[in-house]
Amino acid sequence: MTRPAIHPRAHDAAIDDALRAAIHDDRLYEVAETLLAAAGRLHPDDALLVDAARRACLRIGEQSLALAHSVADGLRDASIPCAVEVAESRALQYHLCTLSLAGDDPTGAVDWLKSAGFWCPASTDTLHWESFRLRNSELTMCRLDDASSCLRLRWQASRKAGRALALRYPLKALRSLLRRVRQRPPPAIDTVSLGELRGTPRALMPALFEFAALRPEDVVVDIGCGDGRVLIEAARRVGCRGIGIEAQAGLCAVARERISEAGLGDRIQIRHDDSRGFDGSEATVIFLFVPVRALSILVPEMLPKLAPSGRIIAHEQVALGEVVAPDRSAPLIGDCALTVAHLWR
Numbered sequence: 001m002t003r004p005a006i007h008p009r010a011h012d013a014a015i016d017d018a019l020r021a022a023i024h025d026d027r028l029y030e031v032a033e034t035l036l037a038a039a040g041r042l043h044p045d046d047a048l049l050v051d052a053a054r055r056a057c058l059r060i061g062e063q064s065l066a067l068a069h070s071v072a073d074g075l076r077d078a079s080i081p082c083a084v085e086v087a088e089s090r091a092l093q094y095h096l097c098t099l100s101l102a103g104d105d106p107t108g109a110v111d112w113l114k115s116a117g118f119w120c121p122a123s124t125d126t127l128h129w130e131s132f133r134l135r136n137s138e139l140t141m142c143r144l145d146d147a148s149s150c151l152r153l154r155w156q157a158s159r160k161a162g163r164a165l166a167l168r169y170p171l172k173a174l175r176s177l178l179r180r181v182r183q184r185p186p187p188a189i190d191t192v193s194l195g196e197l198r199g200t201p202r203a204l205m206p207a208l209f210e211f212a213a214l215r216p217e218d219v220v221v222d223i224g225c226g227d228g229r230v231l232i233e234a235a236r237r238v239g240c241r242g243i244g245i246e247a248q249a250g251l252c253a254v255a256r257e258r259i260s261e262a263g264l265g266d267r268i269q270i271r272h273d274d275s276r277g278f279d280g281s282e283a284t285v286i287f288l289f290v291p292v293r294a295l296s297i298l299v300p301e302m303l304p305k306l307a308p309s310g311r312i313i314a315h316e317q318v319a320l321g322e323v324v325a326p327d328r329s330a331p332l333i334g335d336c337a338l339t340v341a342h343l344w345r
């Protein structure tokens with residue numbers, strides 16, 4: 001028997017701590033198996049929670065592998081040879097699969113993946129893209145689906161990136177690019193990177209909202225809102241209003257389209273802006289799914305600006321390190337998604 005999203009915490013706080021530490025060490029499956037071996041000593045509710053964590057890892061692994069094979073089939077049908085890289089363990093903590101491409105040019109595969117719903121921040125017909133793909137040998141793309149599945153593409157590194165670029169592009173084009181880069185004014189504000197698009201899995205949202213005690217009168221601000229999924233679900237499930245701040249124009253367009261499809265245009269606003277353009281004043285709840293280094297900057301900046309009932313909610317799968325200690329943390333285990341949630345008041 002599994003529970004859809006387990007919340008708020010285990011019967012025994014030590015189990016919560018063990019699961020949280022296991023998630024942070026990327027050893028959840030292993031630790032869950034060890035705890036279950038001693039199931040006789042666990043409270044029955046905690047045994048269920050630990051078993052749900054173990055099953056979630058297995059399901060995430062199965063789904064990731066199935067996705068890898070279906071994408072690989074699609075690419076091969078499009079005459080793009082590739083192979084699925086199989087993870088060492090069949091259990092995973094997040095939806096991620098890896099495909100290795102034959103050859104050193106991932107452009108066709110990336111275009112195919114874009115048409116299959118994976119998000120790629122770059123356009124593949126520019127000199128910037130050429131430069132990127134010649135200087136790198138992998139790229140992770142995230143699909144805008146409920147699970148937020150990620151796919152890592154690997155290709156053979158080009159050892160002579162500079163020469164390959166020069167052969168493909170006339171010197172004039174390279175000089176003009178260089179001129180444009182040099183002339184570009186420095187950013188007006190000191191930006192903080194909130195990372196690339198990784199959507200919060202939809203299955204975790206009810207537990208996250210409950211954890212943050214969201215109420216209809218709340219105004220949730222998602223800083224780095226991606227495709228707007230968190231705000232849409234919060235408005236649908238709880239009835240609160242939302243503001244999304246997103247640096248990428250393409251994602252703002254996707255978010256606005258989804259909001260309009262959901263008939264929530266009067267409740268959610270998307271702003272194409274940098275996180276630094278937001279002063280915190282309108283929020284009763286700030287939602288953050290960003291790398292820990294960004295949390296360590298944003299949490300202390302935003303906390304003093306919050307109203308007395310205001311709170312910050314974040315989730316992640318890596319330890320918080322230097323980030324101001326949260327008031328509450330808890331592992332959230334869903335059917336095929338998991339995370340550690342944190343709340344600051």
Ligand SMILES: C[S@@+](CC[C@H](N)C(=O)[O-])C[C@H]1O[C@@H](n2cnc3c(N)ncnc32)[C@H](O)[C@@H]1O
Pocket residue numbers: 191192193194195196197198199200222223224225226227228229230245246247248251273274275276288289290291
């Ligand atoms: C990890 S995703 C989180 C998406 C969304 N909050 C969710 O939970 O589904 C981080 C998002 O932040 C955006 N981003 C990165 N740096 C940013 C910045 N400086 N200002 C605003 N948005 C930014 C990215 O484009 C990406 O969509």
